[in-house]
Amino acid sequence: MHRFPLEPDRATMTEMGRLVLDRVIDRTDKLPTRPATSSLSPRAEAELAESFLAPPPARGGDLTALLARLDEAADCALETAGPGHLAYIPGSGLYTAALAEFYNRAVNRYGGLASVAPALAALEESVIRWMAREVCGLPEGSGGLLTSGGSMATFSATVAARHHRLGEDLAGGTVYTTAFAHHSVAKAARLAGIRATHIRTVPHTPDLRMDPQAAAAMIRADRDAGLRPFLLVATAGTTDTGTIDPLPQLAGLSRREDVWFHIDAAYGGFFRLTARGSERLTGMEEADSVTLDPHKTLFMPFGTGALVVRDLAALHAAHDGTGRYLQDMASSASVPDSGRLGPELTHEIRGLRAWLPLHLHGVDAFREALDEKLDLAEHVHDTLSGVAELEVLQRPDLSTVIFRVRPANDSQAAAERADEASRRLLERINGHQRIVLSSTVVDDRYTLRVCVVSHRTHHDRITEALKIITAEAKRHTTT
Numbered sequence: 001m002h003r004f005p006l007e008p009d010r011a012t013m014t015e016m017g018r019l020v021l022d023r024v025i026d027r028t029d030k031l032p033t034r035p036a037t038s039s040l041s042p043r044a045e046a047e048l049a050e051s052f053l054a055p056p057p058a059r060g061g062d063l064t065a066l067l068a069r070l071d072e073a074a075d076c077a078l079e080t081a082g083p084g085h086l087a088y089i090p091g092s093g094l095y096t097a098a099l100a101e102f103y104n105r106a107v108n109r110y111g112g113l114a115s116v117a118p119a120l121a122a123l124e125e126s127v128i129r130w131m132a133r134e135v136c137g138l139p140e141g142s143g144g145l146l147t148s149g150g151s152m153a154t155f156s157a158t159v160a161a162r163h164h165r166l167g168e169d170l171a172g173g174t175v176y177t178t179a180f181a182h183h184s185v186a187k188a189a190r191l192a193g194i195r196a197t198h199i200r201t202v203p204h205t206p207d208l209r210m211d212p213q214a215a216a217a218m219i220r221a222d223r224d225a226g227l228r229p230f231l232l233v234a235t236a237g238t239t240d241t242g243t244i245d246p247l248p249q250l251a252g253l254s255r256r257e258d259v260w261f262h263i264d265a266a267y268g269g270f271f272r273l274t275a276r277g278s279e280r281l282t283g284m285e286e287a288d289s290v291t292l293d294p295h296k297t298l299f300m301p302f303g304t305g306a307l308v309v310r311d312l313a314a315l316h317a318a319h320d321g322t323g324r325y326l327q328d329m330a331s332s333a334s335v336p337d338s339g340r341l342g343p344e345l346t347h348e349i350r351g352l353r354a355w356l357p358l359h360l361h362g363v364d365a366f367r368e369a370l371d372e373k374l375d376l377a378e379h380v381h382d383t384l385s386g387v388a389e390l391e392v393l394q395r396p397d398l399s400t401v402i403f404r405v406r407p408a409n410d411s412q413a414a415a416e417r418a419d420e421a422s423r424r425l426l427e428r429i430n431g432h433q434r435i436v437l438s439s440t441v442v443d444d445r446y447t448l449r450v451c452v453v454s455h456r457t458h459h460d461r462i463t464e465a466l467k468i469i470t471a472e473a474k475r476h477t478t479t
């Protein structure tokens with residue numbers, strides 16, 4: 001037994017590392033053949049989950065046995081890393097980002113204040129500037145911070161907008177978004193002290209986009225009633241349908257009405273790396289702030305979000321703070337302290353897990369992967385549009401295709417029967433365990449969604465998915 005078990009020696013570290021690496025490589029290699037959902041019965045899942053509630057023992061155990069336990073737990077889960085994950089907005093997790101993170105966590109440099117690890121802070125800043133300027137098209141002077149996800153990014157954007165536009169007096173502050181906004185938008189507003197009744201749902205046009213005229217009318221009516229409109233949140237790629245709000249018009253409207261213009265591009269933002277995406281996402285460069293989610297469309301591991309802002313000073317003003325115990329820390333001249341731009345202080349060098357893959361693979365590798373997702377989604381749209389039993393709603397702006405069982409006629413009863421049939425269709429599709437789709441509600445109708453985002457999803461899996469969906473859709477109408 002080692003005298004200091006928390007400090008394994010070189011040979012032990014090597015052996016432990018090999019055990020972990022072998023397992024990870026084996027799991028990653030087998031992703032294409034793994035079931036898309038857990039194969040355990042709900043009862044077995046509950047029992048396994050229960051067994052993991054046990055507290056840690058006083059004396060340590062064996063790493064091989066513990067890793068086997070971890071594998072059991074990881075198998076009792078939606079396979080979010082695999083090529084068949086077409087539900088929600090997949091987060092596939094790059095192997096090279098995991099390696100970067102292992103390095104990061106072992107070296108354990110401090111990421112809250114730039115002067116503690118200035119070169120690594122600059123490395124992180126390079127990732128943020130790339131996102132702000134190259135990806136989103138914001139000008140010099142823009143910047144931001146990496147967060148744990150999109151929700152935290154939108155929260156900090158809301159706090160910055162509130163601080164900048166309302167000052168200390170929050171009463172009357174109103175926010176504008178649509179029914180298709182992610183629920184994190186309303187949550188952020190409430191956490192930022194905005195009254196729930198002051199979060200306005202702007203009507204959408206039949207193609208599910210925010211209606212700019214309706215937004216303008218609402219803002220003016222609220223202002224006439226003595227309220228203080230301060231923030232408009234557009235979505236660039238809604239979670240439900242991947243639809244992009246009319247960004248240029250909403251940018252113009254925000255300027256005219258003097259409200260902060262935030263874009264939730266947690267899903268869509270990185271598609272600006274592609275030619276089609278940059279055309280469809282024109283207007284992002286006019287935003288005051290943008291939420292991005294590298295753990296979705298940059299294939300990073302979960303826990304990687306980003307907020308970029310036009311005016312870094314506004315973000316800083318809303319989040320700055322310090323303490324006497326930090327008096328030894330100088331401020332770096334060229335790189336901001338992330339601990340002064342958001343609610344968190346101590347955290348890892350978050351940028352490292354993006355920096356390594358971006359430098360190792362190059363930006364083109366990500367551009368091509370995202371372009372492939374757009375191609376695959378178009379292919380899904382075109383193929384399912386040819387299936388008589390299905391109703392495919394609209395051409396995808398991004399990589400989400402929505403469809404449902406076509407009702408027999410225009411009656412309400414037929415719509416309800418089609419909803420029920422769509423619900424069963426989803427169960428049968430997912431029952432194959434080769435792909436997982438999810439559902440939502442569009443125009444009060446139960447609607448299935450195929451969302452292609454994983455870097456591991458390619459043409460072969462989509463061909464298989466289309467075969468399964470088509471066969472099940474046809475089977476349903478004949479039985």
Ligand SMILES: *Cc1c(COP(=O)(O)O)cnc(C)c1O
Pocket residue numbers: 089148149150151152182184235237238239264265266267293305
């Ligand atoms: C996923 C998502 C969010 C929330 O981001 P988290 O990383 O889950 O916190 C916000 N907006 C949109 C459009 C999303 O797709």
